Amino acid sequence: MKISIVIPAYNEEENIHYLYDELNSVFGPLDSEHEFLFIDDGSSDSTLDVLRIIQEQDPHVKIISLRKNFGQTAAMSAGFDFASGDVIVTMDADLQNDPQDIPQLIDKINEGYDVVTGWRFDRKDAFLNRRLPSIIANKIISWTTQVSLHDYGCTLKAFRREVIKNIKLYGEMHRFIPAIASGMGISFTEIKVNHRPRRFGTSKYGISRTIRVVLDLITVKFLLSYSTRPIQVFGLLGVISGSIGILIALVMTIQRQFFGVPIADRPLLLLAILLIFVGIQFISIGLIAELQSRTYHESQQKPVYFVRDVYGIKDVANKRDY
Ligand code: UDP
Ligand code: MG
DSSP states (O other), X not given: OEXXXXXXXXXXXXXXXXXXXXXXXXXXXXXXXXXXXXXXXXXXXXXXXXXXXXXXXXXXXEEEEXXXXXXXXXXXXXXXXXXXXXXXXXXXXXXXXXXXXXXXHHHHHHTTOSEEEEEOTTOOSOIIIIIXXXXXXXXXXXXXXXXXXXXXXXXXXXXXXHHHTTOOOOTTGGGGHHHHHHTTTOOEEEEEOXXXXXXXXXXSOOTTHHHHHHHHHHHHHHHHHHTTOHHHHHXXXXXXXXXXXXXXXXXXXXXXXXXXOOOTTOHHHHHHHHHHHHHHHHHHHHHHHHHHHHHHHHHTTOOSSOOSOOSSSSOOTTTSOO
């Protein structure tokens, strides 16, 4: 079983050497096949130079150098595209994750789990602008995605190849990989991992990330629950809103026609019109989303199902990567 370690690095020049040494001390004694796949995410410091010196001496080290800074999620995607392992482990380049935890993650994969995530139970980051928003975000994500983990943000995770190769990542979505993968029907578990304070370089994120995470969460929730049947969400809302509107309008029409009640100055009339309009809008959005969802699935040959295994059939594209 080959293991790929995917490590996005953006301006981490001081950390790379230490990280490489730590990785070697973990993988040296193991007789597994492995590769360390570093993604230089358009660093403006000497990260790439440091990596290239290491790479020249060690064929296990591979580097993908991106043309500019595309962000952590995109860098990780690049790593996934190039990774050749059966198991793919992701981690930060800043030494906050501990390579010593990797064998435990692999053990869990060997036990049969498809995804193993790290839980930084003793997280070494500032409380107010990092840990507190993260606690709140984790609760919200747990609740909306029904994938209950303590810590979504921890980069130290291990995936089976077929899970990762079926997922496309956008925005800030790397933290949602377990949630997105849960839509494929995978099994996952969480283990406690070590977390260390950043010694060199600075964090690339601040409090503003929280908002982006929440927005991404809405997308993920939608994709997970409704991407193959948007009309059932929007249509339902539209039908409810439209029916209430029509009902109110009907009652008012009867009042006006048969009982001579004036309706022009009644706010209820406006409400009825609003509800009918909103209803029509929702249904139209639902129909457009239905068209979009067909484009989304068919243009990428994205299946609406995932096969665990087949019996008596040679191999099926949908189970492995394609
Ligand atoms: N990173 C990256 N591209 C970016 C921002 C970050 O590749 O645009 C990498 C960074 O080098 C590190 C990891 O993503 O290896 C996590 O970043 P950071 O340590 O700043 O995040 P934090 O631990 O503070 O959440
Ligand atoms: Mg960090």
